[in-house]
Amino acid sequence: MAGIDRMKTRIVWMIDSLGHGGAERLTLAILERLDRERFDLRVCALQERAGNPMAGEIERAGIPVDLLNIPNLRHPANLIKILRYLRQHQPALLHLQLEFSVILGSFAARLVGIPAVATLHTLDNPQERRAYWRYRLSLYALKHWCNVSIGVSESTRQHHLRDGKMSPHKIITLYNGIELSTFAERSPTFCQEKRRALGLRPEAVVAVTVAVLREPKGIQYMLQAMSQLREQYPNFQYLVVGDGEYGPTLRAQANSLHLGQSVIFAGQRKDIPEILSVCDFFVLPTLTEALPTVLMEAMAARKAIIASNVGGVPEMVEDGVNGRLLPPADVSALTAACSEMIQNPTQRERWGQTGRRICEEKFDIARQIQALETLYFSLIGSTQP
Structure with a gap:
């Protein structure tokens, strides 16, 4: 025995x-x-x-x-x-x-x-x-x-x-x-250095997705939105963190759309709290989700959220309170929500702080x-x- x-x-x-x-x-x-x-x-x-x-x-x-x-x-x-x-x-x-x-x-x-x-x-x-x-x-x-x-x-x-x-x-x-203490706010110097290491411009507005790269995560729809957003907002970048079997398809799509450095694929990372701290808002364009841990992490990091209105996501994100809930696979809605985030930094900050409070109460x-x-x-x- x-x-x-x-x-x-x-x-x-x-x-x-x-x-x-x-x-x-x-x-x-x-x-x-x-x-x-x-x-x-x-x-x-x-x-x-x-x-x-x-x-x-x-x-x-x-x-x-x-x-x-x-x-x-x-x-x-x-x-x-x-x-x-x-x-x-x-x-x-x-x-x-x-x-x-x-x-x-x-x-x-x-x-x-x-x-x-x-x-x-x-x-x-x-x-x-x-x-x-x-x-x-x-x-x-x-x-x-x-x-x-x-x-x-x-x-x-x-x-x-x-x-x-x-x-x-x-x-x-x-x-x-999640362990909330892991998601602390970082100094401006740290954020500048981390952005540089990730290939992000110091002055850019940065959206981030953290996910295993599978088709149901819906990142392909955000890439389509980026083809429109990069023209209107040259200073906007999208950071994709994670890896998976759908990764090569997404990279090929980004190349075909000529997205260049407006989209950064960072691969699999362990420094998620640090990465979240240097980004401006979080995007999860998923097609199905029970209760995504990455949304908890983004909320704990005080990030406003754009996410699909599917599964358990509405139990985490309230539209107009700590983010935007969108129909899944809706490129136009993604484009509009990102535009709203880019144009309204004060609202982003307010939604991010509200998300942190929700996370403390529920997660x-x-x-x-x-x-x-x-x-x-x-x-x-x-x-x-």
């Missing part, structure tokens, strides 16, 4: 893989802050993806990571591997992230007799046949094998209640949170951790000290 500290409650977080997505970053943020005096924590990743870059960061936080290296998550024999893992490590509770972990992990937890919690990060409505049936199976698992599911936004909760025909008491809303990670620990003990049957 693995060495088990019976003075602590062992929790295993199971996730499909440990790439650079939002669920993976959330896993690290929460695990770093759960009470190590009460919890013995482990992470189990089912599959290798892009080298599992987040595995190293989690291990550096002092949390063991187990990589099962399952080559084909659809094979039924994988259940045996997961059962062996659970019997070896004997967790008191299994916390599941993403679809395959929900399907396989919740069934395995039921077989070994431990409670399972699932966090719902997405608003899926897949049309492709294989993805559709995987989604339906995950809904079945949530309904029949998980003790509680956590929607990261109320829209996520309602989506799964409707699609999965789940009992309302089995799915709760618990907003993700402080300390509040999320307290609620999650309370949930764990209620399911395990323990009482809090």
